[in-house]
Amino acid sequence: MNAPSASAMVQLQAVTKRYGEFEALHSIDLSIAKGEFVTLLGPSGSGKSTLLNLIAGMIMPSSGRIIIDGRDTTTLPTNRRGLGMVFQNYALMPHMTVFENIAFPLQVRGLPKDEIRRKVTGVLDLIQLGHVAGRKPRELSGGQQQRVSLARCIVYNPALILMDEPLGALDKKLREQMQLEIKRLHAELGITMLYVTHDQDEALTMSDRIVLMNGGRIEQQGQPDTLYFKPETVFSAEFIGSSNLIPGEIAAGEGGTVTLKTALGAFPVPAPDRPFKPGERGVLLVRPENMTLTDRADSTSIAGRIEDSILLGGVVRHFVRCTDGSTVIVQELNQPGRAGARRDETVRASWTLDHARLLPSPPTR
Amino acid sequence: MTSSSTATGASGLGPWSAIVLLAPLTVLMFAILLYPLGLTLWTSLYDGQLSLRAYAELASSTLFLKVLRNTFEIAITGTLVSLVFGYPVAMHLAAQPPRRRTACLVMVMLPFWTSILVKSFALVAVFGNQGLLNQLLGFLSGGQINLPMMFNRVGVVLGMINFLLPFMILSILGSLLALDRRLILAAETMGAGSLRIFWKIILPLSMPGVVAGVLINVTLSIGMYITPALLGGRQDMMVANLVDFYTRQTLDWTAASATAMALLAISGLLVAMLGRVRGGLSGGPA
Numbered sequence: 337m338n339a340p341s342a343s344a345m346v347q348l349q350a351v352t353k354r355y356g357e358f359e360a361l362h363s364i365d366l367s368i369a370k371g372e373f374v375t376l377l378g379p380s381g382s383g384k385s386t387l388l389n390l391i392a393g394m395i396m397p398s399s400g401r402i403i404i405d406g407r408d409t410t411t412l413p414t415n416r417r418g419l420g421m422v423f424q425n426y427a428l429m430p431h432m433t434v435f436e437n438i439a440f441p442l443q444v445r446g447l448p449k450d451e452i453r454r455k456v457t458g459v460l461d462l463i464q465l466g467h468v469a470g471r472k473p474r475e476l477s478g479g480q481q482q483r484v485s486l487a488r489c490i491v492y493n494p495a496l497i498l499m500d501e502p503l504g505a506l507d508k509k510l511r512e513q514m515q516l517e518i519k520r521l522h523a524e525l526g527i528t529m530l531y532v533t534h535d536q537d538e539a540l541t542m543s544d545r546i547v548l549m550n551g552g553r554i555e556q557q558g559q560p561d562t563l564y565f566k567p568e569t570v571f572s573a574e575f576i577g578s579s580n581l582i583p584g585e586i587a588a589g590e591g592g593t594v595t596l597k598t599a600l601g602a603f604p605v606p607a608p609d610r611p612f613k614p615g616e617r618g619v620l621l622v623r624p625e626n627m628t629l630t631d632r633a634d635s636t637s638i639a640g641r642i643e644d645s646i647l648l649g650g651v652v653r654h655f656v657r658c659t660d661g662s663t664v665i666v667q668e669l670n671q672p673g674r675a676g677a678r679r680d681e682t683v684r685a686s687w688t689l690d691h692a693r694l695l696p697s698p699p700t701r
Numbered sequence: 702m703t704s705s706s707t708a709t710g711a712s713g714l715g716p717w718s719a720i721v722l723l724a725p726l727t728v729l730m731f732a733i734l735l736y737p738l739g740l741t742l743w744t745s746l747y748d749g750q751l752s753l754r755a756y757a758e759l760a761s762s763t764l765f766l767k768v769l770r771n772t773f774e775i776a777i778t779g780t781l782v783s784l785v786f787g788y789p790v791a792m793h794l795a796a797q798p799p800r801r802r803t804a805c806l807v808m809v810m811l812p813f814w815t816s817i818l819v820k821s822f823a824l825v826a827v828f829g830n831q832g833l834l835n836q837l838l839g840f841l842s843g844g845q846i847n848l849p850m851m852f853n854r855v856g857v858v859l860g861m862i863n864f865l866l867p868f869m870i871l872s873i874l875g876s877l878l879a880l881d882r883r884l885i886l887a888a889e890t891m892g893a894g895s896l897r898i899f900w901k902i903i904l905p906l907s908m909p910g911v912v913a914g915v916l917i918n919v920t921l922s923i924g925m926y927i928t929p930a931l932l933g934g935r936q937d938m939m940v941a942n943l944v945d946f947y948t949r950q951t952l953d954w955t956a957a958s959a960t961a962m963a964l965l966a967i968s969g970l971l972v973a974m975l976g977r978v979r980g981g982l983s984g985g986p987a
Contacts, residue, residue: 394886414889427887431905440901441891492891 344403345370345496345528346391351400353386360386361552363400368530370495373522375531377539378549379575384532387549388498391530393417405495420489420497420527424504426481428473434460434484435469441492459487462521479510486518490525499531503538515541536576540564548572570698573621580627580664582620583697586612596620596694599660600638605694617697624667626691629654629683637686638664642679656685738965745958755959765943765960772939775854775929776922779861780869783918784911786862787869791910792903794870795877809867817864821931824860825851856932861922868921869914876910877903916975920968940964 346368353361361383368374376384389395391402393414402410409417428437435456442452460466463483473481482502489497502518503511519542522529533539539546540560547557548571556563556572567573570581584598593604596618605620612618630637640656643663647670654666666685745755759765790809794802812820827833828850838846850856880903888898904911926941933939938946940960947957 392886392890394889414886415892415894417890418892419890421887421890423883423887425881425883427881427883429884429888429902429906440888440893444892444897488891498890 343369345372345405346530347403349401349403351390351397351402353390353395354398359552361390364554366547366554368528370528371526373529373531373542373544375533375539375543375546376549377533377536377546377575379534382549383552384549385500388500388530388532392419392421392498418494420492420494422482422485422489422497422499422502424501426473426485428481428485428488430473433470433472434465434476437473437484438488438491441488445492455491459491463487478506479514482506482514483517486521490521490527494527496528496530499529501533511538518542540576548575566693567621567695570619570695573695578624578665580622580624582662584618584620586614586616586618586694588614593689594694600658603692604635604689605692606690608694610696619695619697621693621695622687622691624653624665625651627664627666627685627687628668629666630686631684632686633684634686636689636692637684639682639684640664642681642683644679656683741958741961744954745962748955755955756963758956759959759963768938768940768943771937772923775857775861775937775939776919778854779858779865779922780915780918782858783862783865783869784915787866787914788873788911791870791873791877794874809870812863812867817927820863821860821928824856824863824932828856828859851932853934854937857929857937860928860932861925864928865918865921868917872914872917873907873910876907880906913975916971920971920975924964924968
């Protein structure tokens, strides 16, 4: 057992959660630093919400320890953990006004009336909703309700705020606006935040660190950049961003490069950091935006025929059908006067060596 | 109206179907409800000539006013006792997993499956002066304690809550089940203890159910007849018993009819309030 670290706000040590035969979380170790904004990202059923609920104390782990702010809280009831939590459905008290909702946690803490009034007014100003203090939650829009729910959290200054898909019920535009607002509050208040989402864009926008979860385990964690540019598994590569994946077999390599033999030809790839053996299966990853259309035939390009090109505003996405029937996606910046690629035109999708990444072949299920 | 017309439309029987389908019940209701009711109203207004004399007499009758006060006292006591006993049961039921809750609800509904006469005599056997409870108390206290719990106010209330509780429990349970559990989780994360969560969140949000339950209970209990007759004492006469008294003891049909109409008016008022409360509150905490 590791000793609780002083700089960590949350430490999970070998936390496992079982429901009967089903293991929802497999021995999770995770440490969140004070002031950090960490996102638990993953598809539904990956265990991210289970993990959040364990930290909140709404469910108990089957084994392992949960340490919050240096205190072992594994068996502590929710109301004594000193947390804040923001829910997807806002969970505002429908019978209380906005003011009363925000005052509630302060009343729980037994603050004097005038101090409660001062603090509630303060956070209402912070979220720019002072004018709705006297209204009931149902009279507010979804975005306003979620801001009130945020205010209700930050008003008592908890050391840690947990957010369970807080923007899931909002439309895209409002969601983007709220992402920035939450980020701003995080920067201003310095509260540690643990955020759960299945939306990769949201995770990339907001996080200091992303913890990608898959099937009850941590698939990979790191800064958004790292997860995007250096995915370690096919799952990571596919979950964050879009990817071209070409499976093959690792042949002998020389220097910093190895060769991957695929159905589309043999391609040089930078040698991975992890140990590997020639003959092993591997997958070549190239992000669509790192591919360009050329007519130059070299070792880092694939011949194909343009099946379709779609315009996405700032970028254009070409679907290139390769000789073996698979499709690679090439994404180029859209510029005025860009020569449009023609359908059925024969092209080469090309990339540079340092944009290629060799991933281990995913376990067959 | 709208729903009945869509229902008949859906059955594809044409515009006459509503009349044809509803006719038997309409005839029956007319024969056994509206006609006698009209007759009662007529009797209360006519004794040789049309007059409101019977109502004027009721309003100045000490007997009627005393019985009316009795009725409300008993109804409100019974309702409050039913609320105090029913709320915790409803909370317990709301906390059960659905299958178990269904099984428990069957037990809540059990009193409905027993004749009120049988229940009344059973209550006497348990709570009477020589009943099980008093025998036990007498045994434990060496014959010192014998609580009079039957043929008085206590007896009436005991008999009533046996009938009223299911209505109270079901009404409150409905509100509790509609309560979003995440509100309680949110309150817990904010540090609130169980007592505060109950007083500040669960109780206020279950008020629609409480108010509905209380109104249903009061409405049902002001019309009680058998229970006060069988389990009450002389002082526990209720309005329905007074109607019985006028028709069978004094043969004053006009007074009996006027009393019955007064009771109907009071019940009608309460039912109307119930409708308002339900309509007003159901739009609220959704």
